[in-house]
Structure formats: C-alpha cells, structure tokens
Amino acid sequence: MNSLALIAAIFLLAGFVKGVIGMGLPTVAVGVLGLLMSPSQAAAVLILPSLVTNIWQAVAGGHFKDVARRLWPMLVAVCIGTYAAALVVPNASGGPYVQSLGFDRDRLVQALGISFTVSTIALAAALSHTGEMTTSVAVPSIAALVAAFAGMVVGQKVRGLASPKTFRLCFFIGLLALGAHLALHGLL
Numbered sequence: 001m002n003s004l005a006l007i008a009a010i011f012l013l014a015g016f017v018k019g020v021i022g023m024g025l026p027t028v029a030v031g032v033l034g035l036l037m038s039p040s041q042a043a044a045v046l047i048l049p050s051l052v053t054n055i056w057q058a059v060a061g062g063h064f065k066d067v068a069r070r071l072w073p074m075l076v077a078v079c080i081g082t083y084a085a086a087l088v089v090p091n092a093s094g095g096p097y098v099q100s101l102g103f104d105r106d107r108l109v110q111a112l113g114i115s116f117t118v119s120t121i122a123l124a125a126a127l128s129h130t131g132e133m134t135t136s137v138a139v140p141s142i143a144a145l146v147a148a149f150a151g152m153v154v155g156q157k158v159r160g161l162a163s164p165k166t167f168r169l170c171f172f173i174g175l176l177a178l179g180a181h182l183a184l185h186g187l188l
Contacts, residue, residue: 003036007140008147011049015148018053019155021174022109023116025050025148031181040132043123047133048141049148051120056152057113061106068114075118082122096175105159105167 010032017024026046033042058064068075103111127133159167 004140004143006036007033007045008143011144011147012151015049015053015151015153016155016158017151017174018057018148019152019157020159021155021171022057022112022159024174024178025053026116027178027181029144029148040127040130041137044127044132044134044137045140045144047120047124047127047137049145051117051124052145053148053152054113054117054120056149058110058117060113061110063107063110064114067103067107067111071111071114075115078115078119079122082119083126105164105171108171109159 010029011025014025014028017028029046029049030039030042033045036042037045124133159170162170
C-alpha cells in the first residue's frame with residue numbers, strides 16, 4: 001500500500017471516530033501517522049483536514065452563536081496555550097471542560113468543533129512560524145481531507161441513529177480509548 005493510500009485509510013478511520021463522538025481525528029491520525037513520518041510532519045498533514053472538519057462540525061447543528069458565547073473564555077486560553085506550547089515544545093502536536101456544561105449531544109459535538117477549530121488555527125500559525133507548513137504536505141493533506149470527510153459523514157450517521165444514552169456511552173468509551181491510546185503511545 002502506498003503512503004498516500006495509507007494516509008487516506010488512517011484519515012477515513014479518524015474521520016469516522018470524529019463523526020461518532022465529535023473528537024479523535026488528531027489523536028487517531030497523528031498516533032498512526034507517527035509510524036510513517038515525524039510528529040511535526042504528521043501535524044502539518046493534519047492541519048487542513050482537521051481545520052476543515054472542525055469548521056464543518058462547529059457550524060453544523062444551528063447553535064453556533066449560543067455555544068461560542070459560552071465557550072469564548074476557554075477559546076482564548078486554548079489559542080494562547082496551543083500557540084505557546086507549539087513554539088516551546090519542539091515537534092509538539094496540540095491536543096473535558098465542555099462536557100461539564102451539560103450540552104446535549106449535538107451541542108457538545110458542535111462545542112468540540114468550535115474548540116478544536118481555534119486550537120487548529122493556533123497550531124497552524126505556530127507550524128508556519130517554525131517552517132513546518134510547506135507545499136510538500138499539500139497532496140497528503142488533500143487526500144487526508146477527502147478521507148476524513150467520508151469517515152465523518154458515516155460517523156455522523158451512526159451518531160444520529162444512537163439514542164442519547166448510547167451516545168453518552170460511546171462518548172465516554174471514546175474518551176477512554178483515546179486516553180488509553182495516548183498512554184500506550186507514550187509508554188511504547
């Protein structure tokens with residue numbers, strides 16, 4: 001399997017996870033992409049699909065103004081923290097306050113999209129500042145974007161079919177799985 005097809009397969013899976021639980025695209029994608037390339041290259045490939053899917057997730061659902069109004073202090077802090085961390089920690093890639101706000105499943109997913117959009121923009125700015133955003137990531141990023149979109153559409157349909165109780169269970173299982181992935185990745 002060539003590297004472009006492998007990148008697409010990784011982002012298809014990552015997009016599906018994001019479509020179901022509203023997050024996980026960077027964790028899944030960068031975790032696996034790290035086997036193929038450096039973390040900074042993986043983060044650079046991630047920017048376009050992450051930004052576009054986050055914007056889509058942030059505006060879908062019809063509650064953007066309400067959700068953004070409740071999140072703005074956190075968004076400012078996320079932007080500052082992500083930018084600072086990406087500049088301070090070499091080869092870093094950015095990473096549930098919003099769960100405590102009691103949003104229903106669609107507003108929670110939308111809130112995550114808004115939050116992740118802000119941090120993706122901050123990460124892109126930091127990667128640009130350090131010279132990691134080059135034209136060499138354009139084709140892999142576009143392939144990743146198309147695959148992430150396809151996975152996200154299927155994941156959203158699965159989320160729409162789930163009851164609120166089942167969604168909550170899937171959300172927490174997803175958080176557990178993403179945390180376990182990060183912990184195991186750090187240990188290995």
